[in-house]
Amino acid sequence: MYEFVKEVLPEDAMQDLEEKKEVEFTYLKPGVGRYRMNIYYQKGGEIAVAVKKLEEEIPSAASLGVPDSLISLLDRKGGLIIVSSARGQGKDTTIAALVDHINSTKSCNIITFEDPIEFIHHHKMSNVNQRELGRDTDKSLKDVFDRVTKHDPDVLVISNAKDKYMVDTAVMAAQKGILVIVGLNAIDVFSAVEQLISTLSDDYMKALFARSMIAAYVQRLIWSKKAKKRILIWEKLIATPRIQKYIRDDKVYYIKGQATSLRGEYFPIEESLAKAVKSGIVTDDAIQSEPWINMDILRAYLER
Secondary structure: OHHHHHHHOOHHHHHHHHHHOEEEEEEEEOOOEEEEEEEEEEOOOEEEEEEEEEOOOOOOHHHHOOOHHHHHHHHOOOEEEEEEEOOOOOHHHHHHHHHHHHHHHOOOEEEEEEOOOOOOOOOOOOEEEEEEOOOOOOOOHHHHHHOHHHHOOOEEEEOOOOOHHHHHHHHHHHHOOOEEEEEEEOOOHHHHHHHHHOOOOOHHHHHHHHHHEEEEEEEEEEEEOOOOEEEEEEEEEEOOHHHHHHHHOOOHHHHHHOHHHOOOOEEOHHHHHHHHHHOOOOOHHHHHOOOOOOHHHHHHHHOO
C-alpha cells in the first residue's frame, strides 16, 4: 500500500500526509480517469485509502432535478446562495451544475475554491478559473482569502466553507456585488444557516450575512425504483426581509419553530418529497427506509 501511495501522491501531499496523518486530493490516470482519494493512517501506522471515481461530464441542473426557482437565483448580480447536503448526497455535483449553467448562459469571471477539484470546467461564455486549496494556493487560508477580490470575480464559489476566513470572505464579497455560492455539509437549511453564523466574529458580520443571504438550499438523494437511480429532493429557505431580521437577531431557532407558517419563504423537504410520491417516482418502501423524513408533515402535503 505504501508503494501505491508514493506513486499517486504528489511530493507536497506526501509531506501533508506525514504531518497531518491524512490528505485528500485528486489523481489523474491518463486513459483511465480522474479519482478523488482520501489517504489516512490507522491502527498506529497502517495506511488506508478511500477512492471515488470522478465523472468527466458535468450534468445539467435540470437533469439533476434542481428546481427552477434555484436556477433563477443565478441571475442575481450579487448576494449569497447556500448549497448544502449531508456528505455523499450530491452537493458538489449540484454546485458544479450551477457553475456550468452560469458558464453556459452568461459572460462573466468565475473563480472557484475547491478542496479538491472534482469537475473540470472549460471556458464557454464565461471565464472559469478553478483553484484547489493547498495545491493552487498558499497554505495560509487567511492570506488566500484576503486576496480573493483582487481576482475581480463576478461569481465566487467556495465549495466547502469550513472556517472563519472562508465565511468572512463570502459575506464581504457578496456585499461588494459578487454572486457567491457557498457549499457546506448540513442536514437542513436551519443547520446550514446556524453553521455559517457560528463562524462569524461579531454582530456586524452577522448583520452583513443576513443582508447578503439570498437563499439556503439543502438536498438529499432518495432511491427511485422507477428511475433506477437516486433522485434529488430539496428544501429551501428564502431570505425575505422577515427571515433576514430573524437571522440578524440570532433567532434562527424561531424560524424553525414557525416553519409551517412561512409559506413562500420556507419550503420543507417533505413538500418536494410529496411531489415525487404523487408523481410515482418515489414509492412507500423507499420512504420507510429514510429515518429523517417527518411522516406527519409528509402526510399533510400528500393530502393537499
